[in-house]
Amino acid sequence: MTSIGLAGGWRIKQPSVIPGFGLALGFTLTYLSLIILLPLAGVVWRTASLGWSGFWAIALDERTVSALKTSFGTSLVAAAINVPFGVLVAWVLTRYRFPGRRILDAIVDLPFALPTAVAGIALTALYAPNGWIGGLLAPLGIKVAYTPLGIVIALIFIGLPFVVRTVQPVMEELSRESEEAAATLGANRWQTVRRVILPGLMPAILTGFALALARAVGEYGSVIFIAGNIPYVSEIAPLLIVIRLQEFNYAGATAVAAAMLIVSFAMLLAINLIQAWSRRRYGYGG
Amino acid sequence: MAADTSPSRGPIVSPSFTGATTEHKATRWTLTLIAVSFLLLVIVLPLVSVFAEALSKGFATYLAALIEPDAMSAIRLTLTVTIIAVPMNIVFGVAAAWAIAKFEFKGKALLTTLIDLPFSVSPVISGLVYVLLFGAGSVLGPWLKAHGVEILFAVPGIVLATIFVTFPFVARELIPLMQEQGTTDEEAALSLGASGWQTFRFVTLPNIKWGLLYGVLLCNARAMGEFGAVSVVSGRIRGATTTLPLHIEILYNEYNVVAAFAVASLLALLALLTLGLKAAMEWRYGAEIAAATRH
Amino acid sequence: MLRRRQVLALGAFLALFGLAAGAPALADTTLLNVSYDPTRELYKDVNAAFATYWKNKTGETVTVKQSHGGSGAQARAVIDGLDADVVTLALAGDIDAIAKNSKKIPADWAARLPHNSAPYTSTIVFLVRKGNPKGIKDWGDLVKDGVQVITPNPKTSGGAQWNFLAGWAWALKQHNGDEAKAQAYIAALYKNVPVLDTGARGSTTTFVQRGIGDVLLAWENEAFLAIDELGPNTVEIVVPSLSIKAEPSVALVDGNVDAKKTRAVAQAYLEFLYTDEAQKIIAKNYYRPTKPEAADPKDLKRFPSLTLVTIDDFGGWAKAQPRFFLDGGVFDQIYKPGK
Numbered sequence: 001m002t003s004i005g006l007a008g009g010w011r012i013k014q015p016s017v018i019p020g021f022g023l024a025l026g027f028t029l030t031y032l033s034l035i036i037l038l039p040l041a042g043v044v045w046r047t048a049s050l051g052w053s054g055f056w057a058i059a060l061d062e063r064t065v066s067a068l069k070t071s072f073g074t075s076l077v078a079a080a081i082n083v084p085f086g087v088l089v090a091w092v093l094t095r096y097r098f099p100g101r102r103i104l105d106a107i108v109d110l111p112f113a114l115p116t117a118v119a120g121i122a123l124t125a126l127y128a129p130n131g132w133i134g135g136l137l138a139p140l141g142i143k144v145a146y147t148p149l150g151i152v153i154a155l156i157f158i159g160l161p162f163v164v165r166t167v168q169p170v171m172e173e174l175s176r177e178s179e180e181a182a183a184t185l186g187a188n189r190w191q192t193v194r195r196v197i198l199p200g201l202m203p204a205i206l207t208g209f210a211l212a213l214a215r216a217v218g219e220y221g222s223v224i225f226i227a228g229n230i231p232y233v234s235e236i237a238p239l240l241i242v243i244r245l246q247e248f249n250y251a252g253a254t255a256v257a258a259a260m261l262i263v264s265f266a267m268l269l270a271i272n273l274i275q276a277w278s279r280r281r282y283g284y285g286g
Numbered sequence: 287m288a289a290d291t292s293p294s295r296g297p298i299v300s301p302s303f304t305g306a307t308t309e310h311k312a313t314r315w316t317l318t319l320i321a322v323s324f325l326l327l328v329i330v331l332p333l334v335s336v337f338a339e340a341l342s343k344g345f346a347t348y349l350a351a352l353i354e355p356d357a358m359s360a361i362r363l364t365l366t367v368t369i370i371a372v373p374m375n376i377v378f379g380v381a382a383a384w385a386i387a388k389f390e391f392k393g394k395a396l397l398t399t400l401i402d403l404p405f406s407v408s409p410v411i412s413g414l415v416y417v418l419l420f421g422a423g424s425v426l427g428p429w430l431k432a433h434g435v436e437i438l439f440a441v442p443g444i445v446l447a448t449i450f451v452t453f454p455f456v457a458r459e460l461i462p463l464m465q466e467q468g469t470t471d472e473e474a475a476l477s478l479g480a481s482g483w484q485t486f487r488f489v490t491l492p493n494i495k496w497g498l499l500y501g502v503l504l505c506n507a508r509a510m511g512e513f514g515a516v517s518v519v520s521g522r523i524r525g526a527t528t529t530l531p532l533h534i535e536i537l538y539n540e541y542n543v544v545a546a547f548a549v550a551s552l553l554a555l556l557a558l559l560t561l562g563l564k565a566a567m568e569w570r571y572g573a574e575i576a577a578a579t580r581h
Numbered sequence: 582m583l584r585r586r587q588v589l590a591l592g593a594f595l596a597l598f599g600l601a602a603g604a605p606a607l608a609d610t611t612l613l614n615v616s617y618d619p620t621r622e623l624y625k626d627v628n629a630a631f632a633t634y635w636k637n638k639t640g641e642t643v644t645v646k647q648s649h650g651g652s653g654a655q656a657r658a659v660i661d662g663l664d665a666d667v668v669t670l671a672l673a674g675d676i677d678a679i680a681k682n683s684k685k686i687p688a689d690w691a692a693r694l695p696h697n698s699a700p701y702t703s704t705i706v707f708l709v710r711k712g713n714p715k716g717i718k719d720w721g722d723l724v725k726d727g728v729q730v731i732t733p734n735p736k737t738s739g740g741a742q743w744n745f746l747a748g749w750a751w752a753l754k755q756h757n758g759d760e761a762k763a764q765a766y767i768a769a770l771y772k773n774v775p776v777l778d779t780g781a782r783g784s785t786t787t788f789v790q791r792g793i794g795d796v797l798l799a800w801e802n803e804a805f806l807a808i809d810e811l812g813p814n815t816v817e818i819v820v821p822s823l824s825i826k827a828e829p830s831v832a833l834v835d836g837n838v839d840a841k842k843t844r845a846v847a848q849a850y851l852e853f854l855y856t857d858e859a860q861k862i863i864a865k866n867y868y869r870p871t872k873p874e875a876a877d878p879k880d881l882k883r884f885p886s887l888t889l890v891t892i893d894d895f896g897g898w899a900k901a902q903p904r905f906f907l908d909g910g911v912f913d914q915i916y917k918p919g920k
Contacts, residue, residue, distance in 0.1 A: 013391035019482035024385035039415035092321040113507035113557030115531035128791040219410030238408040246653040264406035422662035
């Protein structure tokens, strides 16, 4: 257990024998600024032209708030469903051996590769009342396509690989020794999983959750096909941005975009802070 | 990967051996069953429906949709964009992961969050930002155009939007892995007199090789499949600025569902192929990977 | 496999440089027509005919490249710098927006070509399930309980704005000009809409392929095409008592053709749309020609005759768009919760 993080001090960087900090960080910051921050500054700039009151009028407009609620609500539900299932999938894929495992392992990445529009079309075809799954659910009175439930389905599809692929490498890295030690000390399997394995996985699980959530909030291509897009019911925030652009209302569009940016940035930051905290709390693995 | 060597982990396992670090047979079966059914429902079924649609008019129609000139031009453009965008994000990902995972510094959580940001930025906005930056209404756009540089509605704009969208993939894959690995190995190498570059090349890189590969594959797949952001900056000029996903949308909007799904299946196949390649490498170099990841 | 990908990759790089180097040299013979969604089939035919026509007339080879998308999104791309030589959009309002926001088109563009720069027109009709099980005959049937109406979102689709206005015009006539009643009718109509797709094509797919809804409000040309392409035995057209004359407009993008030195051929392309040859193609693709005498009588017979209002009855797009569709307009009002 090495932990440089334990040393105190108020300098920007804590001392380390490892070289390349300046180069790595310098390059990272430059690239980040050019590709991400500078263009995003454009959004802020356009929004700023509205002034504070103008921005808040749009951000707190009933329609905007309801679209943001739909986007964040469905994303939260989808990410919350993806965490247990994603961890389970990662666990089964790393720990168990069964026929077809490699194929399943490869297929987890599919949502990354499939263009989101295709995913949307395929999912809508499946879940529409005349689709393979929608047809089974329709007699039970369950409607999926063109309801918020449909949005959740699309977002589960989009988010799953984020959880699995973030958790999986760490799970593979986990040392068997600590599990064996726990078992030797009399812990049953459930206790070992809960007390030894899960804490080690926690940072990765949180990252996976955050990424699945963050990705889901902005998702557009796959959702518009299955959502129904009814204002105040199944209208997502990115669609509202498109609508504002269509009205040649750039300031309105960037204001909604900025509102989304602020909320998701705050969420991501919170989760990254929790993660940093949990890493200090549980230390590094390996 | 270390698991390959132990026979005790499969659902099918000799009943005489129930190690202390594995679950009961019934538990294993149940968990496997749940995971497999979930994957079948969420991922495999949509995939199957893509192929079912693509092949619904027979293989000849399927093939015709792929070798048609507009489809070929879309394939070329998609490959061009990927070849530029992915390496740039690899270099960035390794540098960012090195800075974040190997050092403790102020503002690290902020930096990590900024790296995650493109995930949460709606693809619509990712395209929009470049329109705001380089569009006819901006300061930069008309100036560049006057000097003969086309960014928006041309290949550079598509490359930029793709880089933006795939920005965090490599970094995000490497950061938790490198954090998990800690700095012990590098410190040992340095204390034995290795230079910084040697340490990275011979100690860190082998350790992160497989995580890096995952990251590159994901970055690659997403770069090829990105739709929303690219559609904003592309101008959709058929045969010139349409990438594969845009071509799929065009076909779909022409009621040419079979061709649309045929091209979509090509992207899915491409992804499956690279992932198969990864699996094959793992199988061949399994021992080496196990050695690299087992401490 | 890997090697093949590398070869492809190399090819891609070369193609990229070829593209960059070749673009200016080709510019005098390549036109870019930025259009809206449902015109794909039409312009495929028109472009081929124009290439032959131009070759015979001048000996030059001309290729017309197409870009299709939602009418508003396409207008925005041109404003943002997409190098369109000509725009052929769903609404005059979208071309007005280009004129206003980019100054690449003069404000009086509509007067530069015959028929308000609309070489073809269309209208809005109903598409219903085969046999018309819900007995939908006219606009009044759309607000009945249990009738599901499919129409795209007027915020993102030009065709949807025509749908909206046609319904409004009917209600206004029905209620002797009482606008409050017309608004109540429109609100009831959109209460029966379960899905607002972003474009006309999306709505057609939802209706025909997903089996959602009892009636689709569609462009006449889209309705015919949908029957041809998707379901001759599953859907049929119902013609309402009153509809609107939809005028998709075309315009030369002066700012771009002057920079690219393509004015002559671009102008010829737009004028070609009014020739007998093009008008025949137009009728064949289910658009109503402005010169019916040039079209095949067989094609003309397919168009039902019905009473049509025009956009001028709404005071033109400059008045209609802010009133009905822009932020806070009638369409936003009917969706306000608690109404």
